[in-house]
Amino acid sequence: MSKEIRKGPQAKDTNVDVLVVGSGTGMMAALKAKSEGLSTLIIEKTEVVGGSVARSGGAFWIPANSVLLEEGQKDTLEEGKTYLSTLAQDSPEKRWNAFLEYGDPAVNFLRENTDLDFMWSKGYSDYHPENPGGKPMGRSVEYKPFNVASLGEEFDRFRPGVMEASVPMPITGYAYKRLNLMMRMPFQALPIILKNLSKGVGGKILGKNYQAGGQALAAGLFKAVIDADIPVWTRTEMKELIYENDRIVGVKAVQDGQEVTIRANKGVILATGGFDHDQEMRIKHNSDRFSKREYSLGAEGNTGDGIKIAEKIGADKALMDQAWWFPAIAPFKKGGQVQVMLAERSLPGSFIINQDGERFINEATDYMTFGQKFFELEKEGRPIDDMYIILDTKYKNSYLFGGSVFPYAPFPEEWYKAGIVHKAESPADLAKAIGVPVEKFEATFQKFNQMTEKGKDTEFQRGDSAYDRYYGDPTIKPNPNLRPLDSSKTLYAVKMVLSDLGTCGGIKADELGRALRPDGSVIDGLYAIGNNAANVFGKSYPGAGATIGQGIVFGYIAAKHIADS
Known part of the structure; x- marks a missing residue:
């Protein structure tokens, strides 16, 4: 990262209702918790905000959500259930049923609480469309280009994408497909290229910086977090979960060598990503032949911290041999x-x-x-x-x-x-x-x-x-x-x-996102979402954006459960 990075807030001993560890889809959990009137804090180990979301394609896969239905996709929760019943057999049915049930409410929450403009990636097929309940026209949703300059001075703490474009031209998934065929179908590709080029160049002239994909989603979430006055402490690494009276009540963390204690009265939500950048864990759980951390497209901070620390206090693990290859x-x-x-x-x-x-x-x-x-x-x-x-x-x-x-x-x-x-x-x-x-x-x-x-x-x-x-x-x-x-x-x-794109084995969690022990009992006060938790869909990838989709939905579910408890 070549740009100068702001330090952000200084960590200190504090007391909040909800602590979210990780700033990818963890931002969704924080937004939902804050909307429920809970004092909320996000801590992030790296210098920048956005996690693997900011490095991703950004789409989310959530059946029968309002964006799909409004734009003409005929889909129902029953069809989604039929589809997942053939794919998610390595995951508890209650877990992926909860994903389906809360999918649309989570999407509606995003639409109401961020500045993102959503659109159906029409034609981007489910990954197994021939299976019962599969959709050849797809269920993936992405975003129109978002002005990341709206982050203001916090843009300096925003994680850049995988590739820095030489020309300011935001490329959505829809535009990418047409751009790729520009020599074969120029009359279809050229208008899209000109539209996106004018958006990017014109935006630059006006002091705007339009980005698409994961950059759009992460920036949209971060902007909402800023607007909701949720503090984000970067360079703040969780070192230990605090376990008292049979529940998790906070964490010990370190920022710039200084240890702080963060008490969480109602819950800790782990959203630290997988273990894609911990080679020792990769060799142990994946393969010592071709599973290499230097090849991963996930954020460099994904070193399995949440999984390892939760395991120390008795959390179970599942699907540790799986990754979003x-x-x-x-x-x-x-x-x-x-x-x-x-x-x-x-x-x-x-x-x-x-x-x-x-x-x-x-x-x-x-x-x-x-x-x-x-x-x-x-x-x-x-x-x-x-x-x-x-x-x-x-x-x-x-x-x-x-x-x-x-x-x-x-x-x-x-x-x-x-x-x-x-x-x-x-x-x-x-x-x-x-x-x-x-x-x-x-x-x-x-x-x-x-x-x-x-x-x-x-x-x-x-x-x-x-x-x-x-x-x-x-x-x-x-x-x-x-x-x-x-x-x-x-x-x-x-x-x-x-x-x-990251590993997808991790903490075993239930339908409410609560971390579980090997005997199936709940670790009170501890939640795991996104790649920190075992894949909601077992060993399968149902469609483009399923990894982000489950992070968004279970961030919503976990925060809602904390608020309702």
């Missing part, structure tokens, strides 16, 4: 950041191979399922050691790649020097360049082309799902995800790694 482009320098990869895997004229030169998955599948495939193959004795996305010149000249390489633009020279990108004039030479068996790769190449000529992936069913097709190229018929690669022109291989 996300395939990405490998970093091109040591210690560098992976580059987000979303539509790239779905677009025609490409496929993904392992170290043996063979395909191993439906490339266009949702990103959590993609990562879980790694574990399945590892258990089968067929681990993925390396993987590359293979693409031809037509692909290279047609689509945006990695969010930064535009059609016809060359891959950065530093990518080549780092061995992230390779190019060759034949499949055999490309195989040699990346060190995979030539004969196997050539056979994979030939088989893929033969299948795609007919528009049908008989091996991994790429393009059969509405989710696959969302990020495909609708100008390619009959399957928007499939096209033979042209080996008469330059071929490319780009090295990929398995990243994640």
Whole structure:
């Protein structure tokens, strides 16, 4: 983070009704608690506010909410229940039923208490739309660009996004899809590009800074927190939960080396994120082969503090082997950041191979399922050691790649020097360049082309799902995800790694967000939400924004329960 960061309030011994630890979706819990007349405080370990929310795509997935219904999506809680009953079998039914029941009230609370302008991501399919209750047109909601400059002097304490744009142009999920197809569908893409460009550039001229996605949501929440006069102590790390008379009554924390005691009369809500940046925990619970903290897209402060500290006072854990897996482009320098990869895997004229030169998955599948495939193959004795996305010149000249390489633009020279990108004039030479068996790769190449000529992936069913097709190229018929690669022109291989959006195993919590002991009893006064708690949906990812959705809803539920108790 290059910008100068304000110190913010100085921590001191204090007494409040509700303490929220963590400033991602924890801000939702704080807003709800304050709205109920409870004195509320947020503490944040890092220097900046926003957590992983500020680094995310920002959408939320909440069935049958008012935004969806007002914009024409026909959805009911019963359909949501049918859908989750097929997916969330590794999570207590009471827990995901509570998510459904309180989803719409939580969304309405957000609409009433923030300056965010919500919109349905129409067409962004649920991740398993063919399941009973699934929606091919999707249930994800995002936000119109938000002016983060409205944070005033607190903007200095606001967490930046994953990528800093070279041009001031806020890109919503809807706009991203069209931008990606600007060479293939220019008459659809150009108006959207011009609209977002004028919004960004025009805003700059007027002293505004419009951002979309997770930056919009986090800034909208932070602005509401500021307006509600809820203090946020940054650089303040929880060290210990205070347990007295069979309940949690506060925490001991440290800011700049100074210890303080924060008493919480009614409850402590843990929203410290997962353990994505604690390599020891990752090795223990995920994998010592491909689960790496330096590849995570979660906030750097997510080191499992809330989980470890709660465990010390008897909290149970669940789903610790799970994460919101996300395939990405490998970093091109040591210690560098992976580059987000979303539509790239779905677009025609490409496929993904392992170290043996063979395909191993439906490339266009949702990103959590993609990562879980790694574990399945590892258990089968067929681990993925390396993987590359293979693409031809037509692909290279047609689509945006990695969010930064535009059609016809060359891959950065530093990518080549780092061995992230390779190019060759034949499949055999490309195989040699990346060190995979030539004969196997050539056979994979030939088989893929033969299948795609007919528009049908008989091996991994790429393009059969509405989710696959969302990020495909609708100008390619009959399957928007499939096209033979042209080996008469330059071929490319780009090295990929398995990243994640954060881990999603954590404290076992009940339908009210209360932390539980191994015997199922409640730890009075302690709540866990977001990635601090075990995934509400078990081992599944029902749709874009499900991770943020459950943080928002259970932040609302936990604060409401505290107020009602």
